[in-house]
Amino acid sequence: MAGVQRTPPTTPRTQFSSVSTQKTRSESDISAAVSESDYVNINRSNKRPHNDVSPHGASDQESPLKLECQLAKWKKEQDSSIAKQLADQTDLIAKLSSDIGEIKKQNNLIQASNAEICKTNAGIVQSLEFFNKQFEDLKREVETLRKERRDQQIYIENLEHKIIDLQRKSRSSGIELRNIPQEATESSTNLIKTVCNIGSVVGVRIAETDLRDIYRLPGKANTSTAPRPIVAEFSTVQTKQSLISAVRLYNKGRGKDDKLNTSVMGIAGDRRPVYIAEHLPPSTKKLFYLAREFASKNAYKFCWISNGNIYLRKFEAFVSALQFSVDMFVLTECWTSENNPPPNIDSYDMFWTKNSINQNDGIVVYVREEIRARSCEPVFSEGNCLLINISPEYTVLCSYRPPCFRNTINYINALDKVLGNIHSKNIIFTGDININTFDNAGGQVQNYLNLMAMYGLRQGITKPTRLNNCLDHFM
Template sequence: MHRTPPNNISLSASESDLTNLSKANETSNITLRPSVKRLRTSEESVSSQENTFSSFKKEIMESMAAMFAEQNEKFSAIEKSIAEIKSQNTTIHQTNCEIERSLEFVSHQIDDVKDKISHLEVERKKMSSEIISINNKIENLECINKKTSVEIRNVPNSKKRESKSTLFDMIQHLQTGISLEDEYCGQIRDVYRTNYKSQSNVSTVVIEFMTTLAKEKFISKTKLFSNSKGDQTNSKLMGLDGASTPIYISEHLSPRTRKLFYLAREFAKQNEYKYCWTSGGKVFLRKSEGSQHLLVKDDNDLKSLKNPVQP
């Protein structure tokens, strides 16, 4: 009968690989430590990394410091420029204020000048109106003074000294030649020469009659003589020696009316007006026989006749 051995009894056994078993037992009974060389290498690596980081950090700090320094310089320059611009703006503002004050002053002066000019313009118009009024009065006085006078143009000058009686005799011959009635022949107040020039051979003789009627009769007889004889009145009718010279008899006009009469005659030639004459110191025009006569007061009337206003 076989008996089972108890469990607590240790049994010996043999190991086939005694070498490996021995090494395993040695290993299990020995504490392992890292080698010194490997630790040193690790410490050197950490130190190198720290040095690299410190160097990088230093470079970064230096770069940032340089950048900040550069930025500060730029900001300082910008602040300086802004300060200069502000100073310039202040100066410009002050200058603009001075210019505005100057312009305001000049503007006031211009307004004053405009007021003065307006006042002077009013005064000028007033004076012009007064001058026109005075000239019209002078013209009326001259017309009144000359309303009884007749002028004979282109009368030959005498080579001898001429007296009043000589001039009266010349007019007497002329009155006889045109067959003026005796009742008007003696109505002469004065006779004299005008426009006398030593270098000229002719001048104008002015006859002042006592009445306007005597003057009108003298002029009408002169026209009648020229129309009936078909010849121009000449110096022979005045009893003058020498060659026969045409003479021209008309009313004695004021300088203003004489100029207007000349303009009216030129206007009549250019615009086919058949008649242009003076009567009582006034100038008249007539387009044709039987048409209405037109009183010409000044050159504006001639302009109106040339360019009539369309209705």
């Protein structure tokens, strides 16, 4: 208790055995004990009485023993529990040590594997570098092969074009005669006679000497109603063109049964229509077939071949679209040549230049048939020139001057010579001259205008014909 200091009594343990087991008051015992000592400071205090459940004397004696037994038992249990825990911890530590050893072993294996992987990766990198180098070499080689292939393709195309040109030139004077029946004892003499008879029918005189070669195309014997074509090669292209033009003129305006046929040629047997066309290489025939299909699908009225060149025309639609009657019209830059004649138009006479300076030159003039015009192509320098004589009173001078000629001196001199030889009272000059009459500062332009004024010709076009320039003239 607070404020109380006392020494346990020296009364032996046996003294308590004689104590009565009856209930006692704590305060009475303490007072008695305190009263026996003079060295004890006592501060008295009122204490409540002890409950009636105080242990008896025998229980007080047995309680320490039980407590000791319990403590010993508890100690034993604790020692057993601690030993078990120590054993478990020892086993766990042993297991952890084993696991750590296994992990270290696996770690060593992983490190060895990583080293092997690093070595393998280094080999892969080296291989990739080698493959990359090989790929770049192959890429350069492929590019070289592609370039060579393109060059070879261009070379092959050029060779094909040359072969086609050679075929066209070798056949430029040849014609094909189709649907002419074959005689049992046919010879070249019979074939020559057939061609001469065709010339007589259409109004073209053909002598035997005009034919260089004639033959029927090889093939199987006649097993069908269509005989094999006859190829006739003339000595000149002009003879071929004359015969083809005469045949077209003969068939024009005739009925289907009245066109050129075996009956009018004096060939015995059933009447058969006879077809005459240019002798073309197979590639041109195929192209001509495709061109006819294209013409039929795209509203082209005419599709024809002239000297191996294929033409499509809607030009008649242009003529019919004019709101007034055209007696004469002049076209320049028509790309004409001796082997490339322009197309004909119904009710018009056609005149064109045959002397070519470059690819895109050429003049074509269409004049109504009832006018009965005549044409003349004089020798001309650095340009094209075509004279159309309508009557003794009128002459139309048509000209084209390519823009590639920068200096106009030669052209002006040639024009002066042609104008000086015209004796008609009235001269009409027109064409694409490529001299800008709006350039007043140009000396060459003034020389040109002075020449035209000297012959009484004056520019009738006062507005630009191409951008801000007046290059097309009508005087």
